[in-house]
Amino acid sequence: MIEFNNVTKVYKNEFTAVKNINLKIEKGEFLFIVGKSGAGKSTLIKLLLREINPTEGIITYNNQNITKIRKRNIAEYRRNIGFIFQDYRLLPKLTVYENVAFAMEMICCNAKNIRREVPLVLSMVGLSDKAKYYPDELSGGEQQRVAIARAVINKPETIIADEPTGNLDQETSKEIMKILTEINKRGTAVIMATHDREIINQYQKRVIELKQGVIIRDMKTGGYSNDNKKA
């Protein structure tokens, strides 16, 4: 589904963020991207979202070269991807329900559809009873669940989550992971950048490790680092 071919990104300040990335991600896959800050995780995500273009190389999505997408077609491309942020990015003046509906309104505008779909997705993330709450009345974990609901409401083929548990404690992180796994089971690919050693070790999914912009490890099932695999 997604393919990186010899992708290199050099920023204007001549910093090479990622170098010679070759990567293939299949439909419905669950994938962790690990690595220290500055290893190139964010750049990889930005490339996928077509926020930036690579300096060299090609990225394809369903055989479409996304580096060649015209500016006005970027929005349409992004509808294939649901994005989850570390800091949730909920709109504070909107209720839980409205935050999720907001994403749907942008894409299609059938009010009837919205009224039917939003409660379904909210119940999937276990927030049916908090539909009328505002984000600041929710815990961090609950806010991230709203953000997940918002990301999946338009039924994207792929979910990209950038450190979704980065601001959450262990217990809450597990809840988030449970939901993401559930979404993955329904056929949506999940690409998750994370630092969370425990989660990676527990789930034993495909792991890609980046170091100074280079993929140093790509394992079908793996732990946080090579040492942990043995453990």
Add this chain to the structure above:
Amino acid sequence: MTIKKLNYILRQAFKSLWRNRMMGLASIGSVTAVLIILGFILIIVLNVNNIALATKESFDEIAVYISDDVEEAQIEQLGKSFKEIDGVMGVAFQTKEYALERLKEDWGADAWMLESLRKNPLPNTYIVQLTDVQYSDYVKSKIETFDGVEQAQYYKDAVNSLIRISDFVKKGGAGIIIILLLISVFIISNTIKITVLNRQKEIELMQYIGATNGYVRGPLLIEGLILGLIGSIVAIVIIFFSYNYLIKYLAGGYVAIVTGMAGYMVGVDMILNDLIIIFLTIGIGIGILGSLISLKKFLSV
């Protein structure tokens, strides 16, 4: 653009206007404030111009006194000659008898004093109406060359200073209006910039979700338009009522000069149409322009 999309954009615009109503009030406030100042300057310029015009009209005539020894036929001939001079609009003859009658009327109760006159001391007079005061010097010099003309008189200094004043007010007013317009575009684009900045996250989010630029831009442009529209309507209402009040206040004043001035003032109904057109154009224009300027920065993700 489909009706569906338009419908969406309108609904979204109103929704987000409501959500960001405090910032919206600030924008409306600045549009209104600028337009009110603009409106009052406009009204001052219009009125000074109007008073100048009205006064000028009563000055753009030359009184030509004819010697008493001139025959009637020659008087008639003089009138025809005056009419042919460049810059003369019309000529009216006033007999010395008529002049005396008018003087008696003016004096009213004191008119008996004139009865004692054995001979009418007033001359036969031609009132020469000019097309414009600027011809006064030229026409006067021409008239004075004719035989039988005793004197040609007009209020030169008054006319000249009047021309200077009205010119100055017109130019100064235009200058102030232009400066004010520039300032207002700056203020309002900044206010809207703050609105957009406040919503940078929302706009970014929309772009991550995959909203097309039309969906992002459309509601914000409509919002700018609506804010400008409301701001200008408020300004129109305020200007209308306060100007109306001012005229009524002056007209009902105790001092005769002030009351007289109210008569020279441009009526509200005369300027209302122009005011509405000017204000709506400026208000809506600034609103949209402000949105466009500030949006350009944020459509980059």
